[in-house]
Amino acid sequence: MKYRESNKDKELKKWFLNDLSHAHLRAITITKGSIRGLSNLSLPIDFPITAIAGKNGSGKSTILAMACCAFHNRREGFKVPNRKQTYYTFADFFIQHKEELPPNGLEIGYHIAHDNWRKNPTLPEGKGVGYQARTKKKGKWNDYGTRVKRNTVFIGIERIVPHSEKSQSKSYRRYFSSSGPKEWEGKVKDIVGHILNKKYDEFKLTSHSKYRLPIASSGGIVFSGFNMGAGENALFDIFSTIFSCPEGALFVIDEIELGLHVEAQKRFIKKLKEVCSERKAQVICTTHSKEIFECLPDEARIFVEKINGKTHATTGVSAEHAFSKLSSENSGELEILVEDEVAKTLISLALPSQIRSRVKVENIGSASALCVQLAAARSRTDNSNILIVFDGDQKAKEKHNRKHALKVSEKPEDGFTEWFNSSITYLPGETWPESWILQKSRESIENLAELTKTDQDQLLDIIEYGLEAGKHNEFYEAGKHLGLSKEDALYIFCLNIAKSHPAELKEIIDKILSKLQ
Numbered sequence: 044m045k046y047r048e049s050n051k052d053k054e055l056k057k058w059f060l061n062d063l064s065h066a067h068l069r070a071i072t073i074t075k076g077s078i079r080g081l082s083n084l085s086l087p088i089d090f091p092i093t094a095i096a097g098k099n100g101s102g103k104s105t106i107l108a109m110a111c112c113a114f115h116n117r118r119e120g121f122k123v124p125n126r127k128q129t130y131y132t133f134a135d136f137f138i139q140h141k142e143e144l145p146p147n148g149l150e151i152g153y154h155i156a157h158d159n160w161r162k163n164p165t166l167p168e169g170k171g172v173g174y175q176a177r178t179k180k181k182g183k184w185n186d187y188g189t190r191v192k193r194n195t196v197f198i199g200i201e202r203i204v205p206h207s208e209k210s211q212s213k214s215y216r217r218y219f220s221s222s223g224p225k226e227w228e229g230k231v232k233d234i235v236g237h238i239l240n241k242k243y244d245e246f247k248l249t250s251h252s253k254y255r256l257p258i259a260s261s262g263g264i265v266f267s268g269f270n271m272g273a274g275e276n277a278l279f280d281i282f283s284t285i286f287s288c289p290e291g292a293l294f295v296i297d298e299i300e301l302g303l304h305v306e307a308q309k310r311f312i313k314k315l316k317e318v319c320s321e322r323k324a325q326v327i328c329t330t331h332s333k334e335i336f337e338c339l340p341d342e343a344r345i346f347v348e349k350i351n352g353k354t355h356a357t358t359g360v361s362a363e364h365a366f367s368k369l370s371s372e373n374s375g376e377l378e379i380l381v382e383d384e385v386a387k388t389l390i391s392l393a394l395p396s397q398i399r400s401r402v403k404v405e406n407i408g409s410a411s412a413l414c415v416q417l418a419a420a421r422s423r424t425d426n427s428n429i430l431i432v433f434d435g436d437q438k439a440k441e442k443h444n445r446k447h448a449l450k451v452s453e454k455p456e457d458g459f460t461e462w463f464n465s466s467i468t469y470l471p472g473e474t475w476p477e478s479w480i481l482q483k484s485r486e487s488i489e490n491l492a493e494l495t496k497t498d499q500d501q502l503l504d505i506i507e508y509g510l511e512a513g514k515h516n517e518f519y520e521a522g523k524h525l526g527l528s529k530e531d532a533l534y535i536f537c538l539n540i541a542k543s544h545p546a547e548l549k550e551i552i553d554k555i556l557s558k559l560q
Contacts, residue, residue, distance in 0.1 A: 046408075047515065051316050052090075052340045058320070059091045063158040065291035065323050066193045067091070068113050069172050071106065073354075076149035076179075078137070079105045080349070086356045090343040091319045092312070092326045094299070094335055096365050097347035102354055103329040106347070107295050108136035110327045111197050112177065113153040114293065115190035121288045123196055124253040131195060133177075133184055149179045155191050194292040202280045203273040203302045211254050216269070219249040219256040227286035232259070234318070235278045238303075238310045248283050257283070274302030278311070282318070291323045299328035300335050312338040331369070336362035341409055348419070355451075357415040361408035364416075377402040377558050380416055381432045382409060385476045385518075388533055390432065392541040393548040394555070401559060410437050414444050417466060418452035421459075430558050432551065435472035435479055468554045471547040477517040480536050481506050487543035494535050495525055 048056075059067060073084040081102040095103050111131040116122075120129035137146075153175045160169045175191065177184055206212040225248070232246035244260045249267075257268045257279040268276050285294060300308045312335060319326060330336065336344050341359035348355050348368070364380070379402050381387050387406045391399060407413050413431050420429040437444060445463050449456060472479030484491050484506060492499045505524045512520035522532030541548065 046337075046340055047519075048340050051320065055091050055316060055320055056089070056340070056342065058323075059325075060089065062323070063156050063170050065156075065325075066114065066191050067156045067325050068110060068153060068293060068327070069156050070152075070154035071109055071113070072152035072154075074150045074152055074176075076146060078109075078146045078149055078151075081105045081354050084354050084356060086345065087358055088327070089358075090340060091324070092315060092328070092339060092343050093345060094328055094330045094339055094343055095345045095347055096330055096336060096369065098369060101347045101349055103347060104297065107197070107297060107327065107329060108133075109151055110293070111136065111195055111295050112151075113155070113175075113190070114193035114195050115187055116194055117192055120192075121194045121196070121292065123284065124250065124255055129194075130187070130190075131197065132187055133179075135197075147180060151177045153177070157191055194288055196284055196288060196292060196294050198281060198284060198294060198296045200297050200301060202277045205273065205276070206256060206268040206271075212256060212269070215251045215254060216256075218251040219254075219258075219267075220251065221247050221249045221258075225287075227283075231279065231282045231286060234282050234314050235275070238278055238307050238314055239275060240306075240310075246279070248279070255280075255283075272302065274304070274307060277302045285318055285322060285324060288322075288324075293325045293327070296326060296328040299326075299330050300332040305334050308332055308334045309338055333362045333366040336365060344408070355415060355419050357412050357419075359407075359409040359412045361406045361412075364405045364407050367405060377428050377430060377555065379404045379430045379432060379555065380407050380413055381405070382407060382413060382434050383476075385480070385533060385537075386432060386434065386470055389470065389476065389480065389537045389540060389548070390551060392534075392537050393545070393552065398552070398555060398559070402555065410434070410440070410444060411447065414448040415451050417448045417463070418450075420466070421448075421452045421462065428558070429466060430555060431467045433467060433469050434475055435470045436475050438469050438473065468551055470551070475514060477515060478510065480540055481509050481517055481521070483540060483544060483547070484536055487539055490543045491536070491539045494539055495527075497525065 069088050071084065071086045071088070073082055076082065079102065086106065095106060097103050112133050114130065116130040118129065122129040154172050155175060156172045158170045160166045160171070160173045163169065163173050166173050228246050228248065232243045235246070236243045242261060244263070246257065246259045249256045249258055257271065257276065259266060259279070281296065303311060315326065318324065344358070344360055344362070344365070346357045346360040346365040346368070361383070379390065381390065381404060383406045387404045391404050394402070407416060410433055413433060417429070417431050433444070445460065448463060449459050470476050470479070485503065488499050488502060492502050495502065497505070505521050508524055509517040509521035518533045518536070519529040522529045525532055527535070
């Protein structure tokens with residue numbers, strides 16, 4: 044199924060895309076040169092929480108480092124206790140041994156939504172999404188002081204190291220003390236308690252010198268960070284930092300799910316969305332968690348991979364596809380990529396078992412993501428084992444999708460149109476698949492009634508309820524009236540199409556057979 048945006052998602056997206064008062068980072072690019080093997084990067088950012096996944100060595104940590112270096116800060120700005128400066132420079136992240144060659148001829152671009160641009164000819168009123176470049180020729184990077192001012196905080200993986208294993212914490216264990224109650228400590232207590240499904244009586248953050256130690260109580264028992272689990276320590280650290288920082292800050296978090304079990308990860312993202320809304324904050328993070336990806340809308344999910352030495356960043360990629368790539372699962376003789384779970388279910392049920400066993404059908408998440416995967420396939424030596432199946436409503440946008448795929452591929456245009464045509468096909472109909480499946484089901488209502496054990500007239504009404512539910516909500520609504528989950532309703536309706544209307548899917552099956560031969 045496509046990701047169902049919540050009201051909070053819609054609220055966050057609308058605010059983020061229209062806000063110019065907090066200098067949100069809206070894109071990162073590498074237009075010249077390379078850094079740690081990362082090159083030709085174009086990373087759009089269209090949601091206040093952006094999660095980046097990819098294999099080790101794909102460039103995730105490098106992207107986080109570049110994000111930290113997008114902004115400057117005032118001398119009196121916020122800084123985490125263990126830092127001397129209120130801002131980051133490339134020297135904080137890109138450290139070299141004397142035998143390593145430093146990057147040169149490099150240009151990193153930052154697109155920033157700002158309301159106080161100065162002397163920018165493209166933004167005469169000083170407002171809008173403007174561009175700043177950090178360049179490195181021979182010697183130092185260009186002037187850091189010219190960067191847009193914003194509080195930026197990097198939260199690394201050291202947050203999960205137990206305080207009992209930190210020499211400084213053990214050395215100062217008798218000296219940590221509170222400077223007095225903070226207005227946000229109660230909020231942090233409730234947020235962490237909700238995420239971990241644990242009731243805390245009290246929480247306070249103590250400190251000594253540049254080090255911090257959380258102290259909480261639950262069930263009348265007081266315990267410090269020395270006796271907390273890794274995930275518990277991490278959550279108190281993350282949310283204490285967010286609430287300590289002034290409104291509108293950027294938080295860059297490495298491996299955001301560390302120390303948390305699956306259900307806690309889901310509740311974490313839900314609470315993080317609420318906090319970003321309250322604090323007008325932006326979060327850019329990396330993850331190795333499928334569950335984190337599944338909790339975020341299309342714009343918030345980015346998969347980074349290297350193909351033939353070039354970096355591809357795909358926005359809107361499905362959690363299923365991203366993490367099957369991370370696990371290097373066998374894709375069979377033919378990889379069939381579709382937009383969502385609806386297309387996957389329909390095609391899988393339409394294929395004879397002897398064909399189904401030879402292919403792998405994966406949902407990607409969007410037509411745009413399909414175009415990027417098509418372009419990536421063209422860059423591979425063996426680019427014949429892929430078939431892209433667009434939804435029926437994409438037929439009218441074929442020219443646009445072909446241009447997009449060609450642009451992303453960065454390869455010569457010679458032969459592209461022929462290869463594109465041989466590598467794509469469409470689901471039947473002229474509309475999105477949920478709507479087409481429900482409308483087509485009217486023509487085989489007798490068979491569907493037998494499958495669902497429902498009166499035909501009642502089933503026709505249920506189909507209407509589904510169609511009226513709105514785009515991508517059809518099977519949730521139909522399933523509700525049938526007493527089924529949306530997944531079970533989808534399966535039964537697709538099975539009926541496969542059994543009752545095989546001619547509708549013959550073109551797709553024939554295309555699959557031709558690719559297998």
